[in-house]
Amino acid sequence: MDAPQASTADTAEDRRRPSRRSVIGWAGAGVALGAAGVGSVAAATMGGEAGAAAGDAGAVPFHGEHQAGIATPVQDRLHFAAFDVTTGDRAALVALLKQWTRAAAAMTAGREVGDGAVDGLAEAPPDDTGEALGLPASRLTLTIGFGPTLFEQDGKDRFGIRARRPEALIDLPRFPGDNLDPDRSGGDLCVQACADDPQVAVHAIRNLARIGMGTVSVRWSQLGFGKTSSTTPEAQTPRNLMGFKDGTHNIAGSDAKALRDHVWAAPGDGPEWMTGGSYLVARRIRMHIETWDRSSLSEQEDVFGRTKGEGAPYGRRKEHDAPDLTAMPADSHVRLAHPDSNGGLMILRRGYSFTDGTDGLGRLDAGLFFLAYQRDTRKAFVPLQKRLSASDALNEYIQHVGSAHFACPPGVRTSGEWWGQALFG
């Protein structure tokens, strides 16, 4: 990985070029010495292979049967981007997917984008934008998905893959109460970047957008600052911006049976290229924060069907006690969303809280960016949201303002493979 010029003499010109070797060594030192901060002079003197090896600390493996970022323990921060493909050229799209795969493998390992060949050329733009230099991998995962419009748009088979569109990748129906902004909905492609450091997640999306210039453009993107779900059952359930713990009984990333039954597309479910993949529904859910904050504690607890402080389901003492659905109001969120009310239906949630400043009326533009992975959207999100959108007491306080649906292919298994190879190959 090291460019030959990294070891050449330090002329004045050379000193102005960041060397991959020293940069990775410096990143490694940052990991080893911890987040409390290290003297950068001391850190910068640690180069070489030992440092480079330490640069992988905190990295989630990119290669595997499934894409990382789905069953992976939920990281603290999110940057999600939906892209429009701006070319009609299938070869250009395939070339981009190959480039993206290489870049994603590098960044998730805590390395820079690029192969070192351009870094030394002062007259060229750097391969990597640089704002994550010195930061550890931070459990970055990058997860790609293909939207319905990639397969067919306005009746047109844009890239020769219309016949390969999974039946499960439906155009989502309109639900009661939806107030969807087309500028925050849809997309031909998506990339979900999750990391424990927001700078690492933002860096990743930005560099993918940059690589894609001329082939794709960002349609919309969303930052999430606080995870609202956990896929590690032993962890505390985080609170959403309504101050409640929700999604207590999420699918655990370690629960192979639940993942098999509810998350991963299986052979025979649809086209073979999706086996081991999953369907992602993204919904931007605005919360009417100011109205919620004026409602009484009992109203708030009735809406969820659980206590605010402890998070215990009505009629129980502790958050993780099995709920007694009959003790809850019939329109309470927990009761309506519970698997027992939905024939055992489960989805894997990875939602994040967002706050995007203030709207024109001085209200916080805040809420939940809901991300759900499932084996078949027709049998999971759609019936669940039909039920919730019709009856959920929470509807008085929320509005769905963005929506998208993507088929996330299985994992890239080897370093020669690329995102979407089975679909396009």
Added chain:
Amino acid sequence: MDAPQASTADTAEDRRRPSRRSVIGWAGAGVALGAAGVGSVAAATMGGEAGAAAGDAGAVPFHGEHQAGIATPVQDRLHFAAFDVTTGDRAALVALLKQWTRAAAAMTAGREVGDGAVDGLAEAPPDDTGEALGLPASRLTLTIGFGPTLFEQDGKDRFGIRARRPEALIDLPRFPGDNLDPDRSGGDLCVQACADDPQVAVHAIRNLARIGMGTVSVRWSQLGFGKTSSTTPEAQTPRNLMGFKDGTHNIAGSDAKALRDHVWAAPGDGPEWMTGGSYLVARRIRMHIETWDRSSLSEQEDVFGRTKGEGAPYGRRKEHDAPDLTAMPADSHVRLAHPDSNGGLMILRRGYSFTDGTDGLGRLDAGLFFLAYQRDTRKAFVPLQKRLSASDALNEYIQHVGSAHFACPPGVRTSGEWWGQALFG
């Protein structure tokens, strides 16, 4: 602090009420057991005073000679809000400032808003919105500032304090290149919330906004996800979204002389009520990320006058080497902004990177939310920005799109005192 009802018997009704005692105990357990997550059942069983004491871990003292959040080592995340006062009633404004002070003292200590008297009443809204329950204090600081329009607006002395307006609290001049959005500029009041956990910072601003309902409304707000400055000299200088270390030689929070000379208003500087305070300039600086990313490494390094990888000033080897300004291009940012080019002028920077999704053209709405504290804006930010806006090579890649100026009073010294007491009292 504990409400009497917290120890009463657990009837079904009581079980639905969050008890401050158990909630604070639970928060304490979260701190003690670390961020890796604890079993919430186990944590919830730890109540009482031992837990409550641990809830203060990671708290920055609220009371003191100066407001916290200025010289305090820069926290990881920011939520900044500017407010318009919507009442003309001085007594209502004073009452709000007293309420805010109590709430700020509680939240910075890792406690809930409120005195516990309302929490037990199911028919009333909870005092605290709840999304920070269970989270540690996370070094939260809340810093208040008073804008020029609080003293005088449209020629009107709104609250009888026009005569107390500091001369240093000028209406900022228009600088070349400014493209200010009035909806992201100005404000009668501001609160800067900094914390190591974004949920804690967002919670604080939201609860202050909620307390202020009917008296103030949020004019604009800004989330910052990555600090770009450090006030702890031993820490690594963070990188901005251009991938560069900037502001290497910031004023250290421990450098009493520099703080005295450049940050804190001194007796005789202006009105007595500002002694020990500081003037804050906030600028939302959009970066033309896509243009920057297409520019060559040498162009990027010439713009800053330092190397990208190591961050060393031109002609030097290491980031913290004293710069040789003559080795840099005359229009480079480091050279123009350096104290030696500005008669020793220094400001204390606490800027944060922001990314607010995408604009209508598919470009990231990203950049630097610049926050600078100084003893007298007329002698610090204004001459510096005059110089930079006229000549800085960086101007090709940035645009100032929001601007505000605030007088931040000295600290609240005792628990009976309130924000702005010396101004209004």
